[in-house]
Amino acid sequence: MAERRESIHGQWSGRWAFILAATGSAVGLGNIWKFPYITGENGGGAFVLVYLLCIAIIGIPIMIAEVMLGRRGRRSPINTMRHLAREEQASQLWQYLGWAGVVAGFLILSYYAVIAGWAVAYIFRTASGSFTGATADGVASIFSDLVSDPERLLAWHTIFMVCTMVVVARGVRSGLEKAVRYLMPALFVLLLVLVGYAMNTDAFVAGAAFLLTPDFHALFYQSNAQGVAELTAEPLLIALGHAFFTLSLGMGAIMVYGSYLPRQASIVKTSVVIALMDTLVALLAGLAIFPIVFANGLEPGSGPGLIFQTLPIAFGHMPGGAFFGSLFFILLAFAALSSAISLIEPAVAWLVENHGFTRIYATVWIGLLSWLLGVGSIFSFNIWSGEEYQLFGKTFFDLLDYLTANIMLPLGGLLIAIFAAWQMRRSSCRDELGLTDGLVFKGWYFLIRYVSPVAVTIVFLNAIGLLTF
Ligand code: PFF
Numbered sequence: 001m002a003e004r005r006e007s008i009h010g011q012w013s014g015r016w017a018f019i020l021a022a023t024g025s026a027v028g029l030g031n032i033w034k035f036p037y038i039t040g041e042n043g044g045g046a047f048v049l050v051y052l053l054c055i056a057i058i059g060i061p062i063m064i065a066e067v068m069l070g071r072r073g074r075r076s077p078i079n080t081m082r083h084l085a086r087e088e089q090a091s092q093l094w095q096y097l098g099w100a101g102v103v104a105g106f107l108i109l110s111y112y113a114v115i116a117g118w119a120v121a122y123i124f125r126t127a128s129g130s131f132t133g134a135t136a137d138g139v140a141s142i143f144s145d146l147v148s149d150p151e152r153l154l155a156w157h158t159i160f161m162v163c164t165m166v167v168v169a170r171g172v173r174s175g176l177e178k179a180v181r182y183l184m185p186a187l188f189v190l191l192l193v194l195v196g197y198a199m200n201t202d203a204f205v206a207g208a209a210f211l212l213t214p215d216f217h218a219l220f221y222q223s224n225a226q227g228v229a230e231l232t233a234e235p236l237l238i239a240l241g242h243a244f245f246t247l248s249l250g251m252g253a254i255m256v257y258g259s260y261l262p263r264q265a266s267i268v269k270t271s272v273v274i275a276l277m278d279t280l281v282a283l284l285a286g287l288a289i290f291p292i293v294f295a296n297g298l299e300p301g302s303g304p305g306l307i308f309q310t311l312p313i314a315f316g317h318m319p320g321g322a323f324f325g326s327l328f329f330i331l332l333a334f335a336a337l338s339s340a341i342s343l344i345e346p347a348v349a350w351l352v353e354n355h356g357f358t359r360i361y362a363t364v365w366i367g368l369l370s371w372l373l374g375v376g377s378i379f380s381f382n383i384w385s386g387e388e389y390q391l392f393g394k395t396f397f398d399l400l401d402y403l404t405a406n407i408m409l410p411l412g413g414l415l416i417a418i419f420a421a422w423q424m425r426r427s428s429c430r431d432e433l434g435l436t437d438g439l440v441f442k443g444w445y446f447l448i449r450y451v452s453p454v455a456v457t458i459v460f461l462n463a464i465g466l467l468t469f
Contacts, residue, residue, distance in 0.1 A: 015270060019273055032282075054239055062413045065416050070255035073255075108343055113164065193324060203292075208287060219235050233459075250408070
């Protein structure tokens with residue numbers, strides 16, 4: 001049995017605090033902004049089905065593994081991996097898995113804060129009544145005015161990044177935990193109100209059918225640059241990547257949160273609860289958004305602006321819309337905040353542990369660098385949006401998103417699964433999970449040892465063109 005360690009950064013006050021914080025990390029822009037727009041771009045129901053499968057057989061088992069590693073190591077992901085590798089007599093190279101996570105978190109935060117800045121901007125837009133009675137065209141032009149103005153985007157990006165730094169600097173208990181306790185339930189209730197609104201539009205059935213009826217042709221045949229439908233497996237990688245992104249897996253965020261988890265809490269139960277809540281929020285967001293898309297003749301595949309061009313229409317027409325609308329964007333900004341703090345926590349914890357930085361100093365450094373990189377994403381929507389600034393047909397923002405969500409997170413998750421199932425002793429896993437050698441443990445072990453690694457490898461090789469069927 002490993003000696004009982006404590007994290008030097010403190011601990012959650014209990015199991016529920018961890019569930020709230022990890023759900024806070026998981027539920028964010030990924031659920032409400034990204035899930036609907038990538039579902040729209042990839043044909044709807046079949047994509048959702050693949051995504052749900054990825055969550056069930058890959059996401060949940062890897063989440064259990066990641067929390068388990070974090071709680072056993074009780075340090076930042078880099079030091080946790082180094083320490084566990086030594087304890088389990090595995091190669092010291094495993095610490096680079098921790099490093100990859102720190103880098104991924106830093107890269108994701110840079111563009112995440114830009115989009116979160118849009119949500120903050122929309123709090124004020126909605127509150128000022130700009131959307132009252134607005135048409136789809138009016139709402140679209142308000143959106144394009146915002147994203148084509150780099151100075152305004154920079155201001156919102158800066159405001160969001162400063163808020164993130166303030167919360168992280170305050171530490172595990174007083175900062176992170178307090179921020180999520182009331183916000184998550186409120187966001188959930190407001191999403192229900194929006195679904196209620198969508199139910200009253202004529203297009204509710206069409207929207208729900210788009211989200212829930214699988215059409216595999218629409219998933220696998222997508223238009224290429226010439227507008228010709230081509231067979232592609234890339235949507236599978238996007239669904240897989242999004243399963244990691246939405247559950248905050250593969251980069252140490254959940255590992256570092258796990259390192260603050262009290263010893264008695266059940267890792268399996270908490271992971272399942274977190275994944276279920278996260279999935280529910282994404283599906284509710286889809287159910288709120290697609291009926292509005294169809295009721296207003298909008299294009300489901302219109303990309304990252306989708307929620308900013310649909311929900312304001314609803315707010316513009318419902319009674320009390322300015323109030324509900326601003327409340328919604330406030331909660332969205334907070335959901336983004338509770339995810340953003342988990343994106344820099346691994347790097348901050350490492351600087352504190354290894355370089356003697358104070359928490360505040362570490363946060364300021366990481367936040368500042370990530371803020372600077374974010375400027376590239378800001379320009380992707382305006383002065384760098386032209387083809388001459390693109391690589392592989394992608395803007396700087398698209399490239400960062402693709403690299404992190406579709407490549408770094410799945411690879412990080414794959415390595416976490418391999419470490420847990422092939423490098424750690426089976427008895428260490430059982431000890432940390434607090435399980436007997438019964439069905440639950442055996443089922444998890446099988447998924448993590450064979451199913452997740454094989455599935456991630458196949459999807460990955462296939463999508464990057466090294467394996468064709
Ligand atoms: N899970 C967050 C979301 O869905 O918005 C994004 C995220 C947070 C990804 C933390 C990765 C991470 F480590």
